[in-house]
Structures are given as structure tokens and as C-alpha cells.
């Protein structure tokens with residue numbers, strides 16, 4: 001080895017620029033034409049494997065430009081684009097261009113945000129981002145928190161903070177089995193599946209979870225919540241955590257947060273709000289009442305990679321008193337000498353969450369917040385909600401569509417052929433299930449599904465700053481068109 005070491009993954013300045021500019025050109029082209037492409041090519045796994053080719057593990061190296069070009073072809077020619085204006089499935093956002101560039105910058109400096117000494121500026125930016133996210137959704141900027149990979153991990157992180165705060169201190173040593181009382185969690189029926197994973201993974205078990213029925217408006221029935229808590233106390237258990245939802249994943253309903261917070265205060269319970277999808281809508285002045293009580297939460301999960309349009313991945317856990325995060329996650333082995341008393345570089349994110357080495361997810365969120373400003377976000381989120389209402393209204397007017405629900409930016413609807421009565425759920429459920437499949441493979445408009453009171457529905461969630469009124473009109477036409485075709489085929493059989 002000489003001082004001029006050769007390494008096969010390095011790139012000299014000129015070849016880096018050449019490959020990089022070419023990539024940027026291709027991305028710019030994609031962003032410019034994304035609406036004219038199919039949402040997805042709808043290929044089978046076999047077709048995809050064929051496109052990928054069946055080559056074995058490379059033994060020799062290849063030129064960077066060549067393989068990067070091929071990767072770009074593969075990704076651009078065979079992907080589902082959630083940035084497409086008619087992508088309305090699930091809750092995955094159209095990604096911000098500035099977020100794309102931010103990820104490149106973050107990877108280039110490669111700050112390890114686990115320790116502040118390793119990521120001096122990145123840690124400061126993450127702290128500021130957490131504070132801005134709190135202020136954006138209208139809670140105190142004193143909430144602390146951490147950026148994580150997404151909603152699931154944001155909720156897990158809050159769950160563990162809640163447990164550190166409310167479980168008896170002996171748990172740290174003896175584990176859950178050393179506790180005299182079982183720790184009980186309460187959540188509405190509409191809660192996302194993360195909670196089932198959490199109680200199983202963290203050792204509480206499914207029996208420790210109380211699913212509280214929802215009322216007629218699909219909010220948690222808080223009277224039944226209170227009854228369940230009182231019953232558990234009488235039976236010798238320890239209630240510790242109540243979860244409220246700010247925008248349920250299926251239909252977008254926000255629970256009565258104020259009422260839940262009162263119940264939690266009365267019984268000294270941790271109040272967690274899952275706002276993975278809906279929390280950013282709290283920034284809209286006209287929705288102040290809907291989110292009343294948000295600022296009472298001990299912890300809030302939100303997902304910048306949903307309604308703040310960050311490219312995957314970016315979730316965030318906010319905790320009213322961040323000490324509960326360090327209580328849950330801090331353990332300092334001797335080989336970490338990270339507290340820099342003299343310089344004040346002592347905010348080490350490895351003590352705030354599950355990860356040790358961490359990337360710099362905050363950068364893309366921090367940049368987008370500055371690019372849009374709070375006002376920009378208010379406008380984009382409001383427009384998404386307006387478009388969702390428009391979809392509901394058009395479905396409602398159409399004689400072959402049934403508009404079912406509309407909350408925040410989620411609308412559910414179903415296709416009902418002219419001669420089929422709306423109570424023929426058997427037939428309509430099968431028809432609409434096939435319709436979702438056809439739409440998801442067809443590439444014209446991408447919706448997902450929801451089951452509402454036994455009715456299988458199409459579900460549209462708009463967290464997409466590219467969607468326009470024309471896309472909504474076209475989506476209606478596409479749904480009706482495909483629905484008719486499917487119905488006709490079935491009638492012929």
C-alpha cells in the first residue's frame with residue numbers, strides 16, 4: 001500500500017460529479033413528468049425478477065456510473081410512485097424535493113447523531129426540528145423528543161417512556177414479572193396495529209390491552225374507558241397508559257382528547273396520542289376544536305413522512321417531560337465518554353430512543369419546514385382536506401357511487417352498480433374488493449381499502465401536494481369505469 005491508496009469504492013472528483021449530475025438530471029426529469037407516468041407498472045414478481053436479471057454475486061467491481069445508471073433505470077421504470085398526483089393509497093406522502101437533496105447531504109457528511117460530539121451541528125438541528133414540530137402542531141416548544149424511523153417506532157418509544165414513568169422502580173432490575181400488579185393499557189378499537197406489536201414485544205402480553213369500543217362517531221367511547229379503568233383497579237391491576245388517536249388510520253377520526261386527558265389526570269395515567277397521520281392538521285386554525293386537548297398529552301407520535309411530506313423515513317416522538325425518555329433509554333457503559341461538560345455537547349440522542357448509531361433524519365424535515373413555513377404547511381394540508389371533501393361530494397352525487405366517510409383527508413366510498421341494491425353487501429363487498437385490486441395494479445389511480453360497518457370500501461388518503469381537482473375528477477371516472485367493467489364481467493358469468 002502506498003500513501004496514494006487505491007480503494008475500489010472511492011470516486012474521484014470528476015467521476016463523482018459526472019455520475020451525480022446525471023442522476024440529478026434523471027430525478028429532475030422524473031419530478032417533471034411524474035403525473036404522466038402510470039402510478040405503478042403493476043408488474044408481477046416474475047416480471048420484476050426478469051427485469052432485474054439473475055446475475056450472481058459480483059466478484060469483480062463495475063464502474064460507478066454504469067451501475068448507478070442501471071439502478072436509476074430499474075427504479076424509474078419499475079416502481080410505484082407515491083409522489084404521483086393520483087396516488088392516494090395508504091398514508092404515504094408525495095416526497096418533497098428538498099427532502100431528497102437533504103438525504104444526499106446527510107449521507108455525505110454522515111453525521112452519527114447518536115452522540116453529540118460526533119454530530120455537533122446535526123444534533124443542534126435535530127433539537128430545533130423537534131421544537132419546531134411541537135410548535136407546528138400547537139403544543140409547547142418545551143416538549144422534548146427524537147426523530148425515529150416512522151409511526152410505529154415513534155409510538156413504541158412513547159410506550160416505553162410511559163412505562164418508565166409509571167411502572168414501579170423495581171421493574172428496571174426485576175423485569176415485568178417482579179411487579180405485584182399487571183400494567184394495563186387502554187386504546188380505542190380504531191388504534192393502529194402498532195399497539196398489538198408493542199404489548200407483545202415489550203412483554204406485557206395481549207391480555208394487558210383493553211380495546212375500548214368506539215361510539216357512533218367512531219371516537220373512543222370515554223364512558224366505557226372510565227368503566228374499564230375502574231374495573232381493573234377493583235380487580236387489583238395497575239392501569240398505566242391510555243392511547244388516544246388524532247386521526248385514526250382507517251377513517252381519520254380524532255378522539256375527544258380533552259375528555260381522555262381528564263380521565264388520565266384523575267387516575268394518574270400516562271396520556272399518549274397517536275397522531276402519526278393526523279397531528280399536522282392541528283396546525284389549521286379552523287380545526288382547533290377538533291384537536292382540543294392535544295397539548296395535554298404526555299407524549300405524541302407524529303410522522304413527518306406522512307402529512308409533512310418528508311421522504312421515507314421520518315417519524316417523531318414528542319414527550320412533555322423529556323426526562324422520561326432518558327429514564328427509559330439511558331444506560332451509559334464505560335466505553336462511552338460522551339458527556340462533554342466543558343463544551344456543553346451533552347445532548348446524546350442514543351439516550352433518548354432505541355437506536356445507538358443514528359443517521360440524520362431531521363435534516364429533511366428541518367429544511368422543508370423552512371421552505372414552506374408554517375403558512376405553507378397550513379395551505380397544503382388545507383388543500384389536501386378540501387380535495388378529500390371534493391372526492392366525497394362527487395361520489396355522493398354520482399348515482400353509481402356511495403360516499404361513506406370523510407374525516408381530515410381520508411374519504412371512503414364504494415362502487416354500487418345501478419341495478420344492485422345497497423344492502424346487497426355480499427355482492428358489493430366482493431365487487432369492491434376486486435375493484436381495489438384492479439385499481440392497485442392498473443396504474444391509473446391508486447387507492448386502498450377500509451371496512452366500514454361491514455361494507456368493503458375504497459379508501460383515499462390525500463397527503464399529496466401534487467394532487468389537483470382534475471386528479472380528483474379523473475379518479476372518480478377511473479373508479480366508475482373500472483367498476484362498470486368488473487360488474488359487467490360478473491353479470492356475464
Ligand SMILES: *Cc1c(COP(=O)(O)O)cnc(C)c1O
Pocket residue numbers: 091149150151152153155192194247248249274275276277278303315
Ligand atoms: C401510519 C400510522 C402508524 C404507523 O406509522 P409507520 O410510519 O407506518 O410506522 C401508526 N399510527 C397511525 C395512526 C398511522 O396512521
